[in-house]
Amino acid sequence: MAATLTPVEEQAVKEFITTVNDLRLIHNAGPLPWNTAVKFMMARKFDVHRSLALYKAHEMIRNREGLVSFDPTRDPLKSELDTGKFTVLPTRDNTGAAIVVFTASKHFPEITTHQTTLQGMVYQLDVALDSLETQRCGMVFIYDMTNSKYANFDYELSQKILNLLKGAYPARLKKVLIVSAPMWFRAPFGILRLFVREKLRDRIHVLGPSQLVLHITSSSLPRELGGSLFINHKTWLLHCLKSMTNRYGDLCDLASLPSSPSSVQNGVIFHPVERSHVQNGVTPNLLSEGENTDESSEQQHSVHEKHNSEDREKEVEVTKEKRRQISDLAAYFHCDQRCLLVPWFSARHTPRINLSSPSAVHVEQIHQVTHLRHHRYELIHRERKEWLHQRGLSPHPKRYLLWLKSNQPKNRYSDVLCYDHSRVKISCLDGDPASDYVNANYIDGYKQKNAFISTQGPLPKTFSDFWQMIWEQEVLVIVMTTRTIERSRPKCGQYxxxxxxxxxxxxxxxxxxxxxxxxxxxxxTSLVITHSRTGLCREVSHMQYTSWPDYGVPLSALEILTFRDKVREQQAQSLMSLGSHWHGHSLGPPIVVHCSAGIGRTGTFITLDISIQRLEATGQIDIRGTVEKIRSQRAYSIQMPDQYVFCHLALLEYALGRGLLQDVDLTGFDETDSESE
Incomplete structure (x- = not known):
């Protein structure tokens, strides 16, 4: 049944449709249906500006993640749907919100792609959003971690799901209930949640199974979560198939659509079938008694035809000048190139904390330093990577040596830049000028030029180049912050x-x-390198930190600080053994640091080391300035917001351990704090 709108709301929907259809016209897409426009408007309380931002984010994510054209009757999506890892319950909470459940123990990152999992989610969510009650009351997302292991957890996928639901899908996200979270999840989550907007943060609850009934009655919960509800996931999928077969452009993206509405509907490929009138976002037997679905469908179709006819008339009136303006606007929405040159961190004037005086540090300062605006981080980081991936360009208008055809096979990741101005060069082989390339950059330390070499995890084809770099740079210590295999994926060669x-x-x-x-x-590991041509030998210490999760942070700041101290001790001991043979900086030759890409965990370790040296010398911390300096030499060093926050927390712990601080209130970082809506 179509939503009954006030005159003011109806006028707002018309304004929204006019702007959106101008954009869709550029991409040869048909006009946006009235009921779809209402979904976006209702999700943002009929605020046209916010609804437009939601629509743009929705289209961007569906295009970027491949949530455009897929067939739920074919693999791999069919098998993904059959797992039941994501489902929509045929019940609601006491506010009328729909309940969706993601069962983590059924997810295996090594056999399922992000695209397939997200397709399975939006396919079902689109059907659930047919319900007017869901549009009005929103949804509750349950992330069930019962009996799940670390191998079931996919950090990047979790972020994509949260980003989709919180700001790129036309449904109000009322709550996120994380059930039975293991300790390995709770610790990093306490940091990660700082990057969620405060309004959404209050809606995220980490709780045990017994606490779930405080949010949802047991009669509305499945038996697996302590309730009494029996779930028939196959019946729900059958309803989804029937419902989605009768879509005509609903929630479609800006991609070019075929002329026949029966070939691609809501981005889902179908053959023409007989029209059905199922329209609720729950199983068919949950329709209200006496509800005339045929009559509702005819009324809704009449309203759609009326508004779509008006839209088509407006399309004819669009002038060439208007087309040019819209084209510029569309280009802005898909990739604002000016954003690529904006500093990553949100605070324009991040305070420098003086740790020499305990009274100088307050919780407010800590929050100012660590609380990056989430939407700003997401925009810049996402658009930088997307722009680089699609166009093969750097943030600066020049080509780098890493894109030379002869050098491309030497790069583990095509979008991880190796700046020319700071790159490490190795000796050319057989007079070939291109053979001096290795994906590695010098990083300056605290008052030490080229204190580090930040590099990618070596590939089998670059093993000899890596060891040539170690030899020529007279490296004494190699720091490795990854495992060779993580989550069944190769991260670094066994070099x-x-x-x-x-x-x-x-x-x-x-x-x-x-x-x-x-x-x-x-x-x-103690290694001895022998140059076969000269017979000279050298000792190198290989130090591998094995407790650092990919895209994340160590569970213990104390352990990584201990490891850092061990690295410095080993560097000092090895330097002492050189005696008078070393004529460079008093701290020795560069320390090679790498993870897989050589930017995330590598950048975090180097930031900590430099910051500790500055702290010991001056009693001050300037993590933001340190990261900006590192990033100017090795692009995108420190990938994730929680890695940036971890640097602050680790430095505070270091200061407390060294007696530079008497005490500091970290209440704001405790994930067990009570949360209320």
């Missing part, structure tokens, strides 16, 4: 002999494993 008392040859270099010291969170 050194793994077993004790074994040797491997890498080009002109023979590397011998001279012994391994195993610690709880890291491993230290």
């Amino acid at each position: 050194w002999p793994k077993e004790e008392e074994t040797s491997e040859d890498y080009g002109p270099f023979r590397v011998h494993n001279n012994g391994i010291d195993q610690y709880q969170d890291y491993t230290v």
Whole structure:
């Protein structure tokens, strides 16, 4: 049944449709249906400006994530839907909100792509949003982590789901209920939630199964979550198929649509079938008694035809000048190139905290430093990566050596820049000028030029280049902050002999494993490198931190601080053994640091080391300035917001441990604080 709108609301919907259809016209898409426009408007309380922002975000994400044209009757989407990992319950909470459930234990990142999982979600959400009650009351998202393991958790997918639901889908997200979260999830989540807008943060609850009934009655919960409801997921999927077959452009993106509405509907590919009148966002048997669906459908169709006819008349009146203006506007929405040059961090004047005086540090200052505006981070980080991926360009108008055809196979990731001005060069082979390339950059330390070399995890084809760099730069310590395999995905090649008392040859270099010291969170391997042409030997310490999750932060700041101290001790010991043979900086040659891409965990470790040295020398912390400096030498160093926050928390813990601070209130960082709506 179509929503009954006030005259003011109806006028707002017309204004919204006019602007949206101008944009859709540029992409040869048909006019936006009236009922679809109402969904976006209702999700933002009929605020035209906010509804337009929601629509643009919705179209951008559906295009970017491949949520445009898919067939729920074919694999891999069919198999994904059959798992039941994501479903919409045939019940509601006491406010009328729809209830959707994601079961983490059924998700296996190594066999399911983000695209397939997201397709399965939006396919079902689009059907649920047919319900006027869902449009009015929103939805509750339950993330069930019962019996889930770390192998079931996909950080990047979780962020994509949250970004979609909180700001890119035309339904109000009332609550996010994270049930039975393990300890390995709770600790980093306490930091991650700082990057969620305050209004949404109050809606996120981490709770146990027994607390779930405080938000949703047991009769509305499935048996798996302590309720009494029996879920028939197959019946729900059958309803979805029937409902989606009768869509005509509903929630479609800006991509060009075919002339026949029966071939692609809501981005879902179907063959023409007989029209059905199922319209509620729950299973068919949940329609209200006595509800005349045929009559409702005819009334709704009449309203749609009326408004669509008006829209088509307005399309004819669009002038060439208007087309040009709309084209410029559409280009702005898809990629604002000016954003690519804006500093990543939101605070224009981030305060520098003086730790020499305990009274100088307050919780408000901590929040000013760490609380990045989430929407700003998301916009700049997302658009930078998307723009680079689509156009193959850098943030600066020039081509870099990493894009030379001969160098492309040497890059682990095509969108991880290696700036020319700070890149490490190795000796050319056989007079080939292109053979001096390795994806590595010098990073300046605290009052030490080229204190670090930030590089990617070596590929098998670059092993010899890596060891040539180690040899020529006289490196004493290699810091590795990743495992070779994580979540069944290769992150770095095994570029050194793994077993004790074994040797491997890498080009002109023979590397011998001279012994391994195993610690709880890291491993230290003593390596001896021999240059086959000269017979000279050198010792290098390989220090691998094994407790650092990809795209995340260590669970313990104390452990990574301990590891950092161990790295500095090892560098000092190795330097001392050189004696008078070393004539460079007093802290020794560059320390090589790498993870997989050489930007996230690598940037975090280097930021901590530089900040600790500054703290010890001056009693001050300037993490923002440090990261900006590092990023000017190695693009995108520190990838995730929680890594940036982790640097602040780790430095505060370091200061407390060294007696530079008497106490500091971190109440705001405690994930167990009570949350209320």
